[in-house]
Amino acid sequence: xxxxxxxxxxxxxxxxxxxxxxxxxxxxxxxxxxxxxxxxxxxxxxxxxxxxxxxxxxxxxxxxxxxxxxxxxxxxxxxxxxxxxxxxxxxxxxxxxxxxxxxxxxxxxxxxxxxxxxxxxxxxxxxxxxxxxxxxxxxxxxxxxxxxxxxxxxxxxxxxxxxxxxxxxxxxxxxxxxxxxxxxxxxxxxxxxxxxxxxxxxxxxxxxxxxxxxxxxxxxxxxxxxxxxxxxxxxxxxxxxxxxxxxxxxxxxxxxxxxxxxxxxxxxxxxxx
Amino acid sequence: xxxxxxxxxxxxxxxxxxxxxxxxxxxxxxxxxxxxxxxxxxxxxxxxxxxxxxxxxxxxxxxxxxxxxxxxxxxxxxxxxxxxxxxxxxxxxxxxxxxxxxxxxxxxxxxxxxxxxxxxxxxxxxxxxxxx
Numbered sequence: 001x002x003x004x005x006x007x008x009x010x011x012x013x014x015x016x017x018x019x020x021x022x023x024x025x026x027x028x029x030x031x032x033x034x035x036x037x038x039x040x041x042x043x044x045x046x047x048x049x050x051x052x053x054x055x056x057x058x059x060x061x062x063x064x065x066x067x068x069x070x071x072x073x074x075x076x077x078x079x080x081x082x083x084x085x086x087x088x089x090x091x092x093x094x095x096x097x098x099x100x101x102x103x104x105x106x107x108x109x110x111x112x113x114x115x116x117x118x119x120x121x122x123x124x125x126x127x128x129x130x131x132x133x134x135x136x137x138x139x140x141x142x143x144x145x146x147x148x149x150x151x152x153x154x155x156x157x158x159x160x161x162x163x164x165x166x167x168x169x170x171x172x173x174x175x176x177x178x179x180x181x182x183x184x185x186x187x188x189x190x191x192x193x194x195x196x197x198x199x200x201x202x203x204x205x206x207x208x209x210x211x212x213x214x215x216x217x218x219x220x221x222x223x224x225x226x227x228x229x230x231x232x233x234x235x236x237x238x239x240x241x242x243x244x245x246x247x248x249x250x251x252x253x254x255x256x257x258x259x260x261x262x263x264x265x266x267x268x269x270x271x272x273x
Numbered sequence: 274x275x276x277x278x279x280x281x282x283x284x285x286x287x288x289x290x291x292x293x294x295x296x297x298x299x300x301x302x303x304x305x306x307x308x309x310x311x312x313x314x315x316x317x318x319x320x321x322x323x324x325x326x327x328x329x330x331x332x333x334x335x336x337x338x339x340x341x342x343x344x345x346x347x348x349x350x351x352x353x354x355x356x357x358x359x360x361x362x363x364x365x366x367x368x369x370x371x372x373x374x375x376x377x378x379x380x381x382x383x384x385x386x387x388x389x390x391x392x393x394x395x396x397x398x399x400x401x402x403x404x405x
Binding site for chain 1: 280295302314318329391
């Protein structure tokens with residue numbers, strides 16, 4: 001128990017680089033725009049509520065992307081998406097789907113983190129103020145505990161996704177096969193020897209990988225292997241099933257597991273002389 | 274003083290949110306409760322794959338390519354041809370194949386239809402669909 005409490009203390013009271021939070025903010029804003037922009041236009045704003053959601057979204061998401069009043073913009077974006085999902089979700093737009101929930105949780109966590117202290121207009125203005133007053137540049141540091149909540153949420157997605165698949169229908173490969181029939185092969189599965197065994201192996205492999213991702217992404221050594229495996233897994237899902245932004249979102253959220261100062265140093269190394 | 278309060282709030286917020294994220298899906302997945310629109314159980318793609326069947330026709334053990342036998346281009350085939358959704362549609366397709374293969378054909382079908390938890394076998398090649 002003591003090591004866990006010590007780890008929690010390190011995570012919750014720690015001030016660290018805000019660059020990962022900024023990268024998450026930019027990525028989440030881009031994904032949010034890709035996912036919702038086409039549905040939030042004057043064409044679709046047929047009543048006052050829709051107009052309010054549209055206004056909140058178009059004020060929040062672009063400001064979140066460029067980092068203008070970053071935390072407030074992130075909060076406004078989250079509110080607009082939650083309001084839209086609560087009242088305007090339909091079978092067609094899929095606004096109540098899992099990926100929208102995950103997206104909102106991540107945006108809320110980013111809104112709690114000082115995500116404007118790096119890579120943002122907020123940062124630009126802070127540097128200009130410091131230059132004018134002759135003060136040193138403000139540090140790109142802050143409390144990053146909410147960033148770890150994103151990682152907790154993604155762990156829950158993998159963990160409960162894997163537990164849900166621990167049933168005979170999935171583990172025998174039948175459920176995966178039914179989904180591939182539905183989206184790719186129609187009623188004629190490929191005439192391949194061992195097709196059924198391949199489906200079973202892929203299904204069991206999926207559960208094993210999800211469990212590995214749920215636990216292993218918390219450990220630095222395992223991340224080296226699990227992040228590429230997870231990215232490949234999500235690309236495979238994307239090209240096989242209609243998951244919209246879920247794949248890109250999950251891959252982006254891997255950033256939340258990485259030590260913020262490590263990310264900071266990596267960016268320094270990439271951009272340095 | 275304020276720093277201590279803020280720290281406590283931070284700890285409480287983190288632990289409450291993390292506990293909710295990690296434990297609330299158990300309510301639906303392990304205890305069979307309803308999500309009530311509040312709990313996210315991460316049961317993904319449950320309904321996908323239902324309503325379509327996997328069908329394999331054969332004549333005396335030799336697999337029949339129904340597209341080739343009936344002269345249908347797969348890329349242009351209508352959805353009602355490509356997607357067989359139940360036993361009745363599979364039997365109708367079987368009868369068309371019987372007609373195309375001529376007298377003496379012995380067309381059988383392995384039909385498995387998608388449900389919430391996987392595929393259920395409906396026809397297991399036990400019947401010659403040309404017999405009637």
